[in-house]
Amino acid sequence: MTSTKNRTLSRGDTGALLAFCIAGVMIAAYITVYSIVRIIELARGVNVPVLVEFISSKTPVDLPLTSGDTVAVGLDSATITAPQLPAIASVPGIIGQVLQIVTIVVVIGCLILLARSTLSGRVFSRRNTTLVATAGITGLFGFSAVRFFDNMLANATVAHVTDNGLDNAVMSIEPFTFILAAFVVALIATVFSIGDRLQRDTEGLV
Template sequence: MTSTKQGTLSRGDAGALIAFCIAGVAIAAYIIVFSIIRIITLVSGTMIPVMVEFVDQPIEAPLGANGESITLELDRASLTVPSLPPVAIGAGVLGQITQIVTIVVVIGCLMLLARGILSGTVFSRRNTALVMVAGIVGLVGFAAVRFFENMVANAAVSAVTDNALNNAVMSIEPFTFILAAFIISVIGTAFVIGDRLQRETEGLV
């Protein structure tokens, strides 16, 4: 058995949660529109802009005092390629679909969580499940999006350089991934403990 009411929110707290829900809807709408536009651009098959990351790639640029060239290390650039192979286009489309699904699930879970809190329920098994689903889906989903984007970027470099430049970068930062997983675990654990303490306090266990 789980407690359903744990107090009444102040107007300020309720207003902040409502603003959070509105911002969540706006963010989800923006990302969905951006992803749809990106899918249309990829499927068109011509003049596709791609963000590419490099590892220690030196370039010469005329930035010296007298116009002489100096050597720079290029780590990121935007390329516009005339066309991409079907595999790369498919990967790009899958990446955008994954991004749409991920953001809808994450924002949806957080909005349901906010709705539960607005009704007076903070710690419950339902809210704990919502937090964990949002965290896990976000973690895995955005890592998958990054993976697909890297596939498109590598294909773009190969197409532009005719395979003369090896740019196989799979840049899913391990530290960022581990840190995000740790934060999600801490938040999930806090909700689990809060739910248990709430039920114990009210004599439900």
Template sequence: MQTNTAPSITRADAVGLWLFMAAGAIIAVWGIAASVLRIIEIAPNADVSVLAEFDGTPADAPIGPDGAPVQVALDQAVLTVPSLPGASWAALIIQQVVSAITIGIVVVCLLLLCRAVMRNQVFSGRNTALVAVAGIAGTIGFAAVPFFGNMAANGAFARLSDGDFDNVVMSVDLMPLFFLAFIAAMAATVFTIGDRLRRDTEGLV
């Protein structure tokens, strides 16, 4: 008779997982709270601060001798507008909602995954689904958050310049997005193969 001698996690592994779970919970609470506070700040639609991206726009910065202005190439700046157009205001709200949801989904999936690992359940269909959901949510959120932020910035430019300034950068950095998508796909593939190998091995016992 063959006995199942699957190794259990060590105390050091358990401590590491507990620390990871605690850090994940802190990140989730902090991220969601930051989004909620930002929504409260945005909701009145008065004196709204918006992060905007520029395409090397010339600007004077007081960095010379005795604070003398020196021309610099502007890449990012925070714009404060009396109010945003309705669509831009909604986009800014949606940005924060998407950010909170993304953080919540990713952290919850990883916490559930850690909990399963602590129970010596590494490769399973459930864990594969958790990894896939976390990867998909993270990738979509990574693309959607700056997209809605750019929409809000576009409205801020339009309000401040009466539509005369059109240098706002409406883009998402694709390289980190592709890298994140690759990591998510690779992790899901690894867990899928691991789960299949586990089932094949169990069939031999």
């Protein structure tokens, strides 16, 4: 005989999951609005602030001191305002913001559906495993792609503003961070997959 009875959560757990869902919706809404505003700004292309990363060893600057002297430091990042942003810079920036919206909506949507399933008393299932894997893979590749296009925006902006007079070709995604995130996603998906199988085996014995 197989039992499909779901477990009942405590009020504290239910409240925490509901709060998580509300917070997720608020985060998704905030980032979506921010990205839309940024897209409009990039499309307009006038006086656009762009965060730029530099190779500190190749970008020394003199930092003024209160004594009137200066000390040489390496510049890691700065915000450059482009009076006129060319299409070669604005298009990658817009693509990055669109990908950011899609990534956030998909990730938070999957997690909210997972929380909804948990509220019904079902934690491990094939559907939940799929939701976890989808959220993880989308977040992993989505945010990497966002960073890639943001780097394209920054590098094209510097090239335009300085007339190719500054070498700041920073086009990188930290490999260790990417590998670690991929490992965590794979681990969580594996845990849910094993949990689903163990739960089905246990229910089959009841």
